[in-house]
Amino acid sequence: MDEGFREAELASTRDVTEMHAVTEREPVSVWLIVLIMILMFGGGMFLWANSGGFEANVYNANAVSWSGAGSGGAAAPPDPMVVGKRVFTRTCAVCHQASGLGVAGQFPPLVGSEWVLSEDWHGDNHIVSIVLDGFQGPVTVKGEAYNNAMAPWGAILKDSEVAAVLTYVRNEWGNEAPAITSEFVAEIRSQHADRRDPWTQAELQSIERVQVDAVAVPAAEAPTAPETAPATDSTPGA
Amino acid sequence: MTTFPTPSQEKDVDASVRLPVMIFFGCAASWLALGTFLGALAAIKLVWPGFLDGFGFLTYGRIAPAAVNALVYGWASSAGLGIALWLLARLGRTPLRYAVLPVAAAICWNFGVFLGVCAILAGYSRGIFLLEFPGFISAILFGSYLFVAVWGIVLFRNRSPGPVFASSWYLLAALLWFPWMYFSANALLIWYPVSGSAQAPIAAWFAGGMMALWLTPIALASALYLIPQILGRRLVSYNLSVLGFWSFAIFAGWSGTALLIGGPVPAWMASAGIVASIFLCVPVLVTSINLLGTMSGSFGALQWSPSLRFTVTGAFAFLIAYVGGALLALPSASANFFFSDVFIGQGLLLLIGFVSMCFFGAIYYIVPRLLGRPWCCDGLIALHFWLFLIGGSLAWLCLIFGGLLQGYALNDPGVRFSSSVGYVAPFRLVTALSLIVLFVGSKCFSALLFLSIFRALEETKSPSQAVTV
Numbered sequence: 001m002d003e004g005f006r007e008a009e010l011a012s013t014r015d016v017t018e019m020h021a022v023t024e025r026e027p028v029s030v031w032l033i034v035l036i037m038i039l040m041f042g043g044g045m046f047l048w049a050n051s052g053g054f055e056a057n058v059y060n061a062n063a064v065s066w067s068g069a070g071s072g073g074a075a076a077p078p079d080p081m082v083v084g085k086r087v088f089t090r091t092c093a094v095c096h097q098a099s100g101l102g103v104a105g106q107f108p109p110l111v112g113s114e115w116v117l118s119e120d121w122h123g124d125n126h127i128v129s130i131v132l133d134g135f136q137g138p139v140t141v142k143g144e145a146y147n148n149a150m151a152p153w154g155a156i157l158k159d160s161e162v163a164a165v166l167t168y169v170r171n172e173w174g175n176e177a178p179a180i181t182s183e184f185v186a187e188i189r190s191q192h193a194d195r196r197d198p199w200t201q202a203e204l205q206s207i208e209r210v211q212v213d214a215v216a217v218p219a220a221e222a223p224t225a226p227e228t229a230p231a232t233d234s235t236p237g238a
Numbered sequence: 239m240t241t242f243p244t245p246s247q248e249k250d251v252d253a254s255v256r257l258p259v260m261i262f263f264g265c266a267a268s269w270l271a272l273g274t275f276l277g278a279l280a281a282i283k284l285v286w287p288g289f290l291d292g293f294g295f296l297t298y299g300r301i302a303p304a305a306v307n308a309l310v311y312g313w314a315s316s317a318g319l320g321i322a323l324w325l326l327a328r329l330g331r332t333p334l335r336y337a338v339l340p341v342a343a344a345i346c347w348n349f350g351v352f353l354g355v356c357a358i359l360a361g362y363s364r365g366i367f368l369l370e371f372p373g374f375i376s377a378i379l380f381g382s383y384l385f386v387a388v389w390g391i392v393l394f395r396n397r398s399p400g401p402v403f404a405s406s407w408y409l410l411a412a413l414l415w416f417p418w419m420y421f422s423a424n425a426l427l428i429w430y431p432v433s434g435s436a437q438a439p440i441a442a443w444f445a446g447g448m449m450a451l452w453l454t455p456i457a458l459a460s461a462l463y464l465i466p467q468i469l470g471r472r473l474v475s476y477n478l479s480v481l482g483f484w485s486f487a488i489f490a491g492w493s494g495t496a497l498l499i500g501g502p503v504p505a506w507m508a509s510a511g512i513v514a515s516i517f518l519c520v521p522v523l524v525t526s527i528n529l530l531g532t533m534s535g536s537f538g539a540l541q542w543s544p545s546l547r548f549t550v551t552g553a554f555a556f557l558i559a560y561v562g563g564a565l566l567a568l569p570s571a572s573a574n575f576f577f578s579d580v581f582i583g584q585g586l587l588l589l590i591g592f593v594s595m596c597f598f599g600a601i602y603y604i605v606p607r608l609l610g611r612p613w614c615c616d617g618l619i620a621l622h623f624w625l626f627l628i629g630g631s632l633a634w635l636c637l638i639f640g641g642l643l644q645g646y647a648l649n650d651p652g653v654r655f656s657s658s659v660g661y662v663a664p665f666r667l668v669t670a671l672s673l674i675v676l677f678v679g680s681k682c683f684s685a686l687l688f689l690s691i692f693r694a695l696e697e698t699k700s701p702s703q704a705v706t707v
Contacts, residue, residue, distance in 0.1 A: 016405075016463055016466050017400060017401060017403045019470075019471070020403055020404075020472060021400065024472075025477065026477050028478065035523065036523070039516060039517065040520075043517050046513055047510065051506040058504055058506070059503070061508075082651050089652050
């Protein structure tokens with residue numbers, strides 16, 4: 001700053017009120033008017049799309065149109081692939097690796113695994129049981145032999161999380177298999193509610209394979225489904 | 239026929255508001271130093287949680303709200319009230335009568351803030367943003383505010399005949415908006431709390447309103463006055479300022495509820511807040527054209543005028559903060575960044591970058607006129623400016639970039655929560671250092687102010703050496 005700046009600032013100029021007392025018609029830029037119109041239009045369209053009809057009981061604007069049509073109820077359920085990836089990263093990736101390839105000789109791969117994809121004698125109920133109660137002892141995956149232990153996750157993960165992580169594993173890295181539903185997990189969990197020990201390959205092989213689409217599809221699609229489920233209850237009790 | 243003031247009239251008007259305004263400024267400068275000190279301490283504890291461990295009143299949960307409240311109520315509101323009184327007296331060309339009442343109110347206000355900050359440090363915080371003070375302290379603040387505000391309105395009522403300049407509109411509006419907000423929010427959240435989720439929109443409206451309806455209008459009033467006054471030139475689009483004021487008045491109050499998106503309130507509330515934040519760009523653009531457009535071609539004046547330097551920095555921050563605020567209000571942005579440091583950076587830009595810089599500009603302009611002598615040390619003014627510019631922009635940039643990283647990490651299902659904290663740690667370290675720089679800057683400012691007051695007092699004792707300006 002220059003030495004003289006303080007005096008320069010203290011020098012009195014014309015008073016502000018005096019300068020602005022005259023009404024002048026200053027030119028207004030056309031671009032400013034255009035910009036203001038664009039802003040107002042964009043804001044108006046946003047309100048039109050997201051106001052939920054200004055209803056007091058609409059909490060999710062996406063579920064209701066401007067005129068109030070639609071339910072305005074709960075939000076869409078979360079994508080199981082996103083939830084599944086989160087659960088997988090937290091719980092599974094330590095052994096099975098983020099790539100799903102496992103570690104040769106120690107942790108079996110999930111990519112193309114007949115256990116994961118329910119091929120051959122393997123069923124969707126087997127893979128759910130493994131996640132819920134754990135696994136131990138010798139096991140053959142894709143022709144390779146492994147002998148290790150897997151921790152049980154049934155006490156830590158909710159049905160929806162088990163369903164999500166299995167759906168993720170079955171549809172990531174080129175795998176392709178039907179999604180596992182929370183209802184299916186709940187069903188398997190209730191079947192083996194008393195079980196405390198990890199499964200072995202021999203034990204699982206003795207259980208009849210059950211596919212996910214054979215059990216209780218939610219909503220009105222299969223009212224008879226709950227009746228088939230209790231029928232399988234007799235096997236695990238033994 | 240309108241008469242315009244002679245310099246001697248101006249001196250009479252200045253002399254009448256000298257005591258209350260200087261008390262407000264002196265207290266404000268002390269609060270600024272304390273607030274930035276506590277803020278820097280809180281920022282350090284965010285990096286090293288073990289720093290100063292073992293003192294209950296120095297835990298993060300207490301010093302962080304204490305810093306914000308000291309800065310908002312102690313520094314910005316005190317300085318704003320002082321600026322409002324001076325500007326209303328100056329623009330209305332009318333002296334302040336019975337100055338003893340605003341003097342008493344100024345002391346009560348600052349005593350209330352002192353009690354409130356002590357209460358927060360002692361652990362009696364109320365946990366609602368900017369309403370942390372216990373209920374009886376809010377009552378003290380509200381009562382002492384009324385005494386100052388009534389005097390401000392009386393100054394406006396008794397103004398000399400003639401046109402009313404834009405700054406007066408903003409000041410009068412702010413003086414009326416603040417008690418409305420502060421009383422409603424305290425009554426509904428602190429004194430007689432409403433139940434359940436109805437608290438959320440009130441709290442969001444109040445927190446947004448403290449910035450948009452209280453501090454922003456005063457800072458704009460000061461900038462709209464100082465830039466044409468110092469340059470001696472009419473605002474480039476003064477006719478647009480009517481549009482700027484009324485669109486601001488209509489949309490600003492609505493903008494706070496944008497933060498409620500995804501919250502337990504009807505969908506239209508959040509959407510109305512988002513749209514109001516977008517519409518706020520209209521007054522912001524119009525006012526920026528007036529402020530920065532008037533400056534264009536005269537940026538050389540920043541060399542000799544410290545007031546202009548601070549005010550123009552504040553005007554740039556105003557434009558960035560409010561346009562950025564509109565972008566952050568968009569659902570896609572707030573979904574990612576609401577729980578990240580980005581919103582803290584936004585608050586810092588508004589409070590330090592915009593409001594504080596404009597208030598510094600006003601104080602640098604007003605104090606020499608009240609004390610009748612120029613500022614003493616050019617070097618200290620320059621130091622204060624550069625420390626605040628560097629510290630403020632560095633802290634803002636770190637919070638924004640660290641917050642962007644943190645926001646994306648929080649929303650990536652493949653990233654653990656602890657990693658998202660790890661990513662932002664180096665940015666928080668630099669933020670803590672920048673806040674220390676801001677603290678040193680505010681010490682320069684308060685040293686400068688108290689040195690000037692001290693010297694002015696000395697001169698009145700030995701009037702033979704008095705300088706007439």
